[in-house]
Amino acid sequence: MRSTEAVITEIVEAYNCRWGQWVRVAEIAAKVGLTREELAAALETLMDEDETFRAEPEPFGHRVTAEDRAVAPVIGGEARHLICWYS
Template sequence: MAAELTAAEYAYLIILEAEGREISNNEMAELYEVRLRKPDYEKLNADGYVISTTKRNPFRHVITDKGSKVLGEALTIDQYRAGEGVKRSAGERQLFWAAMVAQQKLLLAKRNGTSAVIKKPEPADLDGRIRAAYTKLAGAPGDYVNLTELRPLISDASKGEVDKALVRLLDSPDVRLEPEPFGHRIGAEERKAAVHIGGEDRHKLAIGLR
């Protein structure tokens, strides 16, 4: 399996494994000074190692179970050896150093008996986290899910940050936020979880509408 991967692709998998979540190119650049771009993300997606969200910038990426599994396969020291006289570019050297930083994050977490240290995302990165949380809850793209179910999945972010991200998401053509049509179903929890837009409370989110 690992033989299918280039050294660069393998390095990106290590970074995504260390983060253990969907991460945007902007945040990857902030943390590791690299971005996962074409053709690397296309190859990793095609091989089933990574899932990328590319409908809007910044692109977002998350490692799959298959990607995590391939990292557990043994490598040999000569597997990705550059040919004699071949020099690595500055970009390649930065990518490989970024993978070393990510690998150390995993090693330190294992040594300390904790999960890998994850930087709290900036508000803009909540867009991708909301989409990921929605995917976990929705039976199919376009199904409506209650904000009372979605907010606990991103509870480390404040309500104000999540509200701003939800409003941003409405700029996407596949996103809808609607009020609960049956008033008797609106209780204290629904009112607390709602986002106020256009003079009304919105209680339900749908992503993937065409």
């Protein structure tokens, strides 16, 4: 298992400077090859330490795909399907 810091770096690189845009966690996981556990640790760290970062559930349940369900970590009782950095 990769370190949380390494996973965060890979997430940032896969997010690819789309600051202010919501990106599906499933897309990031597929690009980088991350597990739900790796995502959970990284997203929790980012949520705690980076005030410009958000991880949220998909607000429209009908848009949640099988890929989303497979990798979206549950944090605070909610599956986090989308991530965004605000500049």
